[in-house]
Amino acid sequence: MTEIFGIPIQAFLGQLMxxxxxxxxxxxxxxxxxxxxxxxxxxxxxxxxxxxxxxxAAWIMLEKWGINYxxxxxVAPLIVGALxxxxxxxxxxxxxxxxxxxxxxxxxxxxxxxxxxxxxxxGVSGQSYxxxxxxxxxxxxxxxxxxxxxxxxxxxxxVICLGTWFLIERTRLGxxxxxxxENAKLVQAFGVNVPLMVMxxxxxxxxxxxxxxVLAAPVIQVTPLMGSNLIIVVFAVVVIGGMGxxxxxxxxxxxxxxxxxxxxxxxxxxxxxxxxVIMAIVLMLRPAGLFGKEA
Amino acid sequence: xxxxxxxxxxxxxxxxxFGAATPAIAQYSGDVIRIGIITDMSxxxxxxxxxxxVEAIRMAIADMGGAINGKKIEVLSADHQNKPDVAATKxxxxxxxxxxDMLIGGTNxxxxxxxxxxxxxxxxxxxxxxxxxxxLTNDQCTPYTLHWAYDTTALAKGTGAAVxxxxxxxxxxxxxxxxxxxxxxxxxxxxxxxxxxxVVGSVRAPLNxxxxxxxxxxxxxxxxxxxxxxxxGGDTINTIKAANEFGITKTMKLAGLLVFINDIHxxxxxxxQNMYLTDSWYWNQNQETRAWSRKFxxxxxxxxxxxxxxxxxxxxxxxxxxxxxxxxxxxxxLDVLKKAKFNDVFMKxxxxxxxxRVIHDMYLMQVKTxxxxxxxxxxxxxxxxxxxxxxxxxxxxxxxxxWK
Numbered sequence: 001m002t003e004i005f006g007i008p009i010q011a012f013l014g015q016l017m018x019x020x021x022x023x024x025x026x027x028x029x030x031x032x033x034x035x036x037x038x039x040x041x042x043x044x045x046x047x048x049x050x051x052x053x054x055x056x057a058a059w060i061m062l063e064k065w066g067i068n069y070x071x072x073x074x075v076a077p078l079i080v081g082a083l084x085x086x087x088x089x090x091x092x093x094x095x096x097x098x099x100x101x102x103x104x105x106x107x108x109x110x111x112x113x114x115x116x117x118x119x120x121x122x123g124v125s126g127q128s129y130x131x132x133x134x135x136x137x138x139x140x141x142x143x144x145x146x147x148x149x150x151x152x153x154x155x156x157x158x159v160i161c162l163g164t165w166f167l168i169e170r171t172r173l174g175x176x177x178x179x180x181x182e183n184a185k186l187v188q189a190f191g192v193n194v195p196l197m198v199m200x201x202x203x204x205x206x207x208x209x210x211x212x213x214v215l216a217a218p219v220i221q222v223t224p225l226m227g228s229n230l231i232i233v234v235f236a237v238v239v240i241g242g243m244g245x246x247x248x249x250x251x252x253x254x255x256x257x258x259x260x261x262x263x264x265x266x267x268x269x270x271x272x273x274x275x276x277v278i279m280a281i282v283l284m285l286r287p288a289g290l291f292g293k294e295a
Numbered sequence: 296x297x298x299x300x301x302x303x304x305x306x307x308x309x310x311x312x313f314g315a316a317t318p319a320i321a322q323y324s325g326d327v328i329r330i331g332i333i334t335d336m337s338x339x340x341x342x343x344x345x346x347x348x349v350e351a352i353r354m355a356i357a358d359m360g361g362a363i364n365g366k367k368i369e370v371l372s373a374d375h376q377n378k379p380d381v382a383a384t385k386x387x388x389x390x391x392x393x394x395x396d397m398l399i400g401g402t403n404x405x406x407x408x409x410x411x412x413x414x415x416x417x418x419x420x421x422x423x424x425x426x427x428x429x430x431l432t433n434d435q436c437t438p439y440t441l442h443w444a445y446d447t448t449a450l451a452k453g454t455g456a457a458v459x460x461x462x463x464x465x466x467x468x469x470x471x472x473x474x475x476x477x478x479x480x481x482x483x484x485x486x487x488x489x490x491x492x493x494v495v496g497s498v499r500a501p502l503n504x505x506x507x508x509x510x511x512x513x514x515x516x517x518x519x520x521x522x523x524x525x526x527x528g529g530d531t532i533n534t535i536k537a538a539n540e541f542g543i544t545k546t547m548k549l550a551g552l553l554v555f556i557n558d559i560h561x562x563x564x565x566x567x568q569n570m571y572l573t574d575s576w577y578w579n580q581n582q583e584t585r586a587w588s589r590k591f592x593x594x595x596x597x598x599x600x601x602x603x604x605x606x607x608x609x610x611x612x613x614x615x616x617x618x619x620x621x622x623x624x625x626x627x628x629l630d631v632l633k634k635a636k637f638n639d640v641f642m643k644x645x646x647x648x649x650x651x652r653v654i655h656d657m658y659l660m661q662v663k664t665x666x667x668x669x670x671x672x673x674x675x676x677x678x679x680x681x682x683x684x685x686x687x688x689x690x691x692x693x694x695x696x697x698w699k
Contacts, residue, residue, distance in 0.1 A: 020510050122598070123342040125561035126532060126624055131540075138542055144512065147540045219540070220506075221532050221561060225339065229503055264500075264509035269472055271509075272501035 014144035023257020024157035030237040030249035032208035042103040048227025049111035054210025069132035077207035084206025118224035128219030165254030242292025322622040325394035334401020336374035355610035382406035390417040404428035432652040436695035449686040453573030455486035467519035468497035471526035479525040576601035598672040608641030631638035649698035657686040
């Protein structure tokens with residue numbers, strides 16, 4: 001059998017595929033972070049908690065009211081997006097113009113509170129969310145058996161990432177947004193409601209996190225800790241990609257998922273730290289990140 | 296006249312104070328019997344012990360009437376956040392400033408080894424309930440440590456041997472990459488090989504790995520019959536879930552080496568059916584366990600894990616010993632405990648061995664299919680009972696200097 005780096009080609013392709021699946025999650029989560037940082041200058045540490053709340057919202061809807069996955073995939077992000085709007089209005093609004101550290105501490109505190117509430121209510125063992133019937137089963141790709149659901153996650157996240165990129169970089173609304181964050185006063189003078197835009201941007205970022213949460217729910221157990229387990233890696237992705245760069249976070253997310261996957265084969269003990277090793281190297285060579293603009 | 300009355304009253308009061316209190320100071324330190332539990336209250340192991348464990352201790356105190364010989368029984372609890380240094384610092388503080396009489400160690404082997412050291416230094420009883428590592432009564436045994444519920448040796452002897460005897464000859468391990476996982480894998484490997492099986496490979500996954508599918512794909516490539524899960528809590532849960540998703544369970548059988556009922560509840564029977572596991576206790580064993588568990592359920596809204604039942608048992612037996620000894624003096628209470636026979640909802644005819652190991656039966660269970668389960672939390676069939684010493688380290692294997 002043909003081998004690549006000493007492992008059979010089938011196993012190699014299998015690991016590549018798994019890496020892409022994880023990378024898709026990283027990409028989606030870091031995308032939300034990049035949007036919020038790029039446009040609002042807020043290091044949103046509550047992102048992991050919002051991701052968790054999204055997954056729980058889907059689970060509660062299914063458990064309590066029998067609302068299915070497809071509806072939850074739309075409704076849960078809307079709910080969490082609304083929660084994001086509330087957070088922005090109540091708290092973050094007061095911090096614009098201050099040192100970004102304040103925003104970081106505030107959102108970190110918020111995430112601890114959200115996690116605490118869910119831990120108190122549901123414990124830490126986690127809740128099972130079934131794979132939707134339409135995506136049950138697995139497809140034999142020849143080199144591996146790929147669960148249909150995971151294929152769907154990759155597809156969905158690529159569509160979401162492209163959509164977000166397009167919205168911000170290629171539409172008039174996106175142009176306003178980018179301009180508004182460059183110079184709010186000037187844009188406001190042209191009659192654009194900048195505070196409203198900023199509020200909706202944070203809401204949209206929260207909704208993106210929630211959507212990733214709903215997508216993740218059938219793959220991992222829905223637990224209050226699921227966000228904090230992931231958030232540090234996702235931050236590393238954003239830093240490597242270049243803080244605030246949307247393209248950077250998407251490409252880096254997918255790439256790091258793959259690299260992490262291969263580390264699991266060659267030296268599994270290091271798989272949890274490989275992302276940070278890469279981060280250290282990238283920051284030494286390119287302090288602004290791979291796709292970041294030099295300040 | 297008035298003066299006389301005053302004198303009399305004074306004398307009476309003095310007699311009352313000295314008559315009751317002076318001997319009590321000698322017998323009960325601080326005039327109160329104080330039990331502490333330091334466990335994971337907020338992280339991955341919080342459901343299997345945590346607040347539920349504290350509640351079980353409160354139940355034991357209530358069943359004792361809340362006091363012994365008029366001395367109040369109190370419980371202190373703290374979260375060690377799975378950090379040995381936090382656990383040790385808290386334990387030292389309680390012994391030094393709170394007059395703690397006995398410490399219960401909740402989950403996490405690392406924190407328990409640290410607490411055992413502090414308790415031995417302070418010469419106070421330490422009862423390890425939630426920790427798995429057999430080192431507590433082996434190379435790190437102390438005269439003050441009692442290991443109550445289970446250990447890695449018992450888990451290996453239970454599940455490991457049973458699975459090999461069922462025909463699972465070749466094993467691949469997925470191991471949590473820290474002391475507990477390594478120990479569990481090593482202990483199980485010994486048992487598997489002794490029973491004529493062989494280990495074809497293993498992979499060490501970092502604790503709290505976000506995704507286990509890569510590791511599972513490697514396990515599948517090994518063509519082993521059995522996938523041994525030498526991990527715990529959330530890691531076990533996510534491994535089992537991914538194993539189902541990727542169809543690994545069609546070609547390999549899973550052997551969970553440390554699985555609690557909360558994990559099964561979280562995953563559901565559809566995912567876990569027919570799996571073997573070893574535990575020290577199961578709530579739905581008999582009339583007595585059911586009755587106690589329903590009381591627990593009313594307070595905590597979950598059925599008790601084996602650890603929570605063991606928290607109740609450890610507290611009950613400690614308090615019985617305090618009552619028998621007529622004091623909370625550590626040496627005297629330990630003396631009583633080491634000679635006692637334990638009979639409670641958790642164990643029958645239990646006793647403390649020379650190395651501090653509490654000897655009681657262990658059970659091999661198989662997870663029921665969804666059709667066979669009659670109510671929520673009705674999850675196990677007991678398929679084998681390991682009687683008394685059968686489950687634990689033997690004297691020949693032991694490195695405990697107290698037991699030579």
